Amino acid sequence: MELKGSKKYLSLAAFVTPALILYTLFLLIPTIGGIYYSFTDWDGLNQDYNFIGFGNFVEALRDDPDFLHSLWFTMKYVVFMIVLQNGLALLLAVFIETRRRTKGLFRTVLFMPNMISIIISAFMWTFVFSQVLPQLAVKTGLMFLDQSYLGDPKVSFFSILIVSLWNGVGYLMIIYIAAMQGVPQSMKEAAMIDGATPFQSFFKVTLPMIAHAITICLFLTLNNAFKVYEVVFGLTGGGPGRATQVITMNIYEEAFSNNFRYGYANAKSVILFVMILIFTLIQIKMTKKREVEA
Amino acid sequence: MRAKRIPNLFILAVLVVSSAIALFPIYMAVINSLKTQGEMFESFLSLPTSLHFENYSQAFVKLDLLHSALNSP
Numbered sequence: 001m002e003l004k005g006s007k008k009y010l011s012l013a014a015f016v017t018p019a020l021i022l023y024t025l026f027l028l029i030p031t032i033g034g035i036y037y038s039f040t041d042w043d044g045l046n047q048d049y050n051f052i053g054f055g056n057f058v059e060a061l062r063d064d065p066d067f068l069h070s071l072w073f074t075m076k077y078v079v080f081m082i083v084l085q086n087g088l089a090l091l092l093a094v095f096i097e098t099r100r101r102t103k104g105l106f107r108t109v110l111f112m113p114n115m116i117s118i119i120i121s122a123f124m125w126t127f128v129f130s131q132v133l134p135q136l137a138v139k140t141g142l143m144f145l146d147q148s149y150l151g152d153p154k155v156s157f158f159s160i161l162i163v164s165l166w167n168g169v170g171y172l173m174i175i176y177i178a179a180m181q182g183v184p185q186s187m188k189e190a191a192m193i194d195g196a197t198p199f200q201s202f203f204k205v206t207l208p209m210i211a212h213a214i215t216i217c218l219f220l221t222l223n224n225a226f227k228v229y230e231v232v233f234g235l236t237g238g239g240p241g242r243a244t245q246v247i248t249m250n251i252y253e254e255a256f257s258n259n260f261r262y263g264y265a266n267a268k269s270v271i272l273f274v275m276i277l278i279f280t281l282i283q284i285k286m287t288k289k290r291e292v293e294a
Numbered sequence: 295m296r297a298k299r300i301p302n303l304f305i306l307a308v309l310v311v312s313s314a315i316a317l318f319p320i321y322m323a324v325i326n327s328l329k330t331q332g333e334m335f336e337s338f339l340s341l342p343t344s345l346h347f348e349n350y351s352q353a354f355v356k357l358d359l360l361h362s363a364l365n366s367p
Binding site for chain 1: 299300302305308309312313315316317318319320322323326337338339
């Protein structure tokens with residue numbers, strides 16, 4: 001039955017309104033409120049506060065070395081995560097797809113770390129880094145294993161990276177495997193008959209055909225790497241000092257644990273939000289262009 | 295025309311090594327959860343000589359795990 005005129009819009013509105021109300025109440029209003037408070041010097045408790053324009057933003061980006069350091073640290077982390085997580089996931093997906101009987105086994109085992117909560121895996125790795133590996137180094141004589149994995153900021157950056165990868169690669173791998181199974185067999189066969197080597201058939205056929213999965217995986221990695229908190233909290237707690245502090249930790253400290261400068265912390269959150277927005281928009285625009293249809 | 299293939303053995307080796315890395319911390323957590331404190335610090339890698347399941351019951355009671363579990367669905 002075809003509804004006509006205003007009746008059609010009424011029925012559409014009836015379906016949309018409940019979701020819209022919840023969305024507005026729990027997402028839109030708090031977001032706008034947060035952006036509003038980022039222009040004030042509110043301390044989170046006081047009834048009255050002053051509107052100070054862009055003062056918070058100027059202070060965060062000019063006079064706050066801790067924030068700038070956490071910004072730089074997070075950017076470094078994001079770059080490494082995007083390259084390594086997607087590279088490793090793609091490699092493992094390709095390798096698993098070549099197996100016949102052990103395919104399911106490897107897929108299960110490599111996905112397993114993803115089922116453990118991030119904070120638990122950070123604690124498990126803390127145990128491995130601080131106790132098991134030093135003992136292993138002494139027993140086997142491989143002294144390069146005896147590093148101060150969580151004490152030296154240069155090394156602990158890579159410790160954080162290892163744990164994040166250990167936890168995150170499995171998920172992307174599953175997405176890539178699913179995408180690869182969607183590539184029509186006939187296209188691969190056609191490429192093989194035309195004399196393409198396995199490498200050519202991967203780069204010219206498989207990779208363009210899974211471009212939509214690459215878009216999703218890059219988006220997920222970019223998004224989550226900017227918002228990283230738990231791994232760093234579980235491993236180093238931002239220390240020593242503030243050497244491994246990430247943006248989210250800096251914001252949390254500003255708002256809830258040290259200074260109670262709520263307005264200023266909101267300004268930092270808005271900066272983080274705008275950064276994620278810009279980077280993901282660029283990324284989506286770039287990768288969407290490369291997607292092809294079979 | 296079979297040139298330029300990645301050797302089968304290499305693929306298998308990569309998969310086995312990455313599986314080992316994926317399982318290692320889980321394995322460590324499980325075997326050390328069954329040892330006594332002293333036995334654990336003697337060697338983290340050795341298998342437990344006797345299975346101390348009372349660690350689990352103690353964790354359940356001391357950390358009030360049931361309460362936390364109800365809190366975190």
